[in-house]
Amino acid sequence: MRRILIVGAGQAGLQLALSLHAEDINVTLISARTPDEIRNGWPLSTQAMFEPALALERAYRLNLWESQTPPxxxxxxxxxxxxxxxxxxxxxxxxxxxxSTDQRVKMAGWLQLCQERGVNVRYRAVNAHDLARLARSGDYDLTVVAAGKGEFARLFERDPARSPFTEPxxxxxxxxxxxxxxxxxxxxxxxxxxxxxxxxxxxxxxxxxxxxxxxxxxxxxxxxxxxxxxxxxxxxxxxxxxxxxxxxxxxxxxxxxxxxxxxxxxxxxxxxxxxxRYVPTVRRPVAALPGGGFALGIGDVILANDPATGQGANTAARAAAHYLHAIVGRGEQPFDAAWAAETAEAFWTSHGRSVTNWTNLMLRPTPHVQHLLHAAAQNPATARRLAAGFADPVTLDDWFTTPGPAHHYLASLPGRPVTCP
Ligand SMILES: Cc1cc2nc3c(=O)[nH]c(=O)nc-3n(C[C@H](O)[C@H](O)[C@H](O)COP(=O)(O)OP(=O)(O)OC[C@H]3O[C@@H](n4cnc5c(N)ncnc54)[C@H](O)[C@@H]3O)c2cc1C
Structure with a gap:
């Protein structure tokens, strides 16, 4: 049986842990905080999530609050x-x-679910040296870091080509x-x-x-x-x-x-x-650990966009599903650094890039965005298409994110040209 170590019990780490466990993979999850500490702590997010990401949770019976959370x-x-x-x-x-289910409720509940379903959970904050020791111990086939935007993120090198901002x-x-x-x-x-x-x-x-x-x-x-x-x-x-x-x-x-x-x-x-406040940052997904070995990053630790478009938890959920399929699909082959880099790059290409480009655009909207928003105000079909983009930002690549396709889309709209005051 494959043995996976996951550090960090947020959207990415917990969803990955619970779904891997359901696929008969041995998971050890390290959480810096206990369920009570999370439940009684300060809010973590505003965590609005859309149907494609919610469906990924539902597939592993993680939708414990769906009937009580306002639609x-x-x-x-x-x-x-x-x-x-x-x-x-x-x-x-x-x-x-x-x-939007308060992450204090959700992450505390998912941690308890881990214990009920048989995931090995350890409560402690680890540092880079602990991580290197654990990765070298021979107890795990793969180490995944899902520790969010905090100190641990520094283990992963900033990717300047994908990170246009140096200030919040x-x-x-x-x-x-x-x-x-x-x-x-x-x-x-x-x-x-x-x-x-x-x-x-x-x-x-x-x-x-x-x-x-x-x-x-x-x-x-x-x-x-x-x-x-x-x-x-x-x-x-x-x-x-x-x-x-x-x-x-x-x-x-x-x-x-x-x-x-x-x-x-x-x-x-x-x-x-x-x-x-934080600087939106994309990081390289594979970190070399002190003394040898590597860790694979997931979620905010390597892809921390601004919450302007409400995508971080959605993206973490999609990344957890992507990594799950890659890990299961690896069979008995070793999880080497090349496989880890390819897995993360495939997620960037299929989803992360679209979310990042759109979110960064919305932080500094260009004239074509103003035209599209006016179009959405004037055309119900455009408004529905915009809403669908929140659910799946990849669909925005064709008509919203860059000026060329946007102008093409605007020209295709029926009736009078869109007017901006
Ligand atoms: C104000 C705000 C509003 C937001 N609104 C939305 C929204 O509406 N929709 C949306 O989709 N996203 C939103 N986001 C983003 C979203 O909350 C995050 O992108 C998402 O929670 C990231 O999940 P994660 O699992 O990668 O990291 P996190 O949720 O940060 O989880 C990381 C976990 O790792 C643990 N950890 C950290 N260091 C260690 C350590 N050394 N040892 C052990 N454990 C450790 C932490 O305690 C935590 O449990 C918002 C963010 C903010 C700040």
Whole structure:
């Protein structure tokens, strides 16, 4: 039986561990935190996931919260200049609902599921030397690192050709709340995204947390802009202060959204907020370990895009499925570094590249993006196609991500040419 070591118990590590175990592969999973520590900790994400990624979880009976998590019917996007009402409204329904299950609930639950299903779980934080020792021990045929964007990522070399940024592109500030009123323009539960041109975006995301259904208010602020109110405190901010700042910014920059939806909002739990920023970075997927051997990276540790397009957890889920098939398909052949590099490169080519290019584009939208968004506001079919791109960003390559195909698409639309104010 093949023996796989996985370090890191997030979307990528846990999904890979549970699905490998279901395929009769011996898995050892190292988690820095216990289920209780995760469950009682600070939020980790806003984690909106779309049907193709949810289906990958369902295939291994990991969809434990599906019936309780509010369905996301689509995306309601608005665009406005600072101090002005929205001039663009896009209502983009999804073909199948997305869902956001608080990763504190989900990862704690999946860790317990690992124990119930017989995955070997060890609770400890490992460092590069521990990892090298474990990889050399002869106990494992393959070492996979799924440790997210933290210190461990440095083990993997930055890929400059695939990483255009050297600074964070957004300051991220999310808070879980109760009492958000439904969107009067679209009462079904959905993700709302309000762009204030040049300053950033507010996302409103229905979710399931430990206390039940809730919503997430998530500011994504251009660093140094007036929306960037989280720069001074690198540590954890008191959630009440965080919520007060969030609401004050909504009142100032999105007064209609504040009046319609936010007047009865309160914190969902005592540790309801997170804030931070990071440089979107693609890393080389295979790291040489001190003293010999190698580790294969998966998820954020090697592909950390900005959450602007809500793709990181979706991409981690797809990567886990891709690695699962590659590991199972390897049969009894050795897992060497060449195989590891090919496996990761195939994921980059088939999915990671499309997500990365689209996400980086949305951080600094070019004129063709403005035209496409106006087209989506004016044509329901374009809006549906845009929503489908959130579910599968590879479909955006043909018409959205680069100017040539975008202009071709715009020219093909029936009726009057798309107008931008
Ligand atoms: C504010 C914000 C909003 C987001 N919103 C969305 C969204 O709406 N949709 C979406 O798809 N994605 C979203 N993302 C991105 C998404 O959360 C991540 O891409 C995804 O969770 C990455 O999963 P992962 O398994 O690679 O890493 P992680 O989820 O970070 O998991 C890594 C795990 O490794 C563990 N670990 C770290 N170091 C060690 C160590 N030394 N030893 C042992 N264990 C260790 C950690 O404790 C953690 O459990 C968002 C991210 C942020 C920051």
């Amino acid at each position: 996301l019917a689509g995306l309601h996007m608005t665009l406005r200049q600072p101090g002005e009402p929205a001039t663009v409204h896009i209502r983009a329904p999804l073909e199948s609902p997305g869902r 592109q957004r300051a991220l500030a999310a808070v879980y709340v109760h009492g958000l009123q439904p969107d009067p323009g679209w009462p079904d539960s959905h993700v709302a995204s309000h762009t204030v041109t040049g300053l950033g975006e507010l996302f409103l995301i229905p979710a399931l947390a430990a206390a039940g259904p809730c919503d997430i208010l998530f500011w994504s602020a251009v660093p140094g802009s007036p929306l960037d109110q989280w720069a001074a405190e690198p540590g954890q901010l008191d959630p009440s202060t965080h919520l007060a700042r969030t609401l004050a910014l909504i009142r100032t920059y999105l007064p209609d959204v504040y009046q319609q939806r936010c007047t009865t909002v309160e914190l969902a739990d005592a540790r309801a907020s997170l804030h931070g």
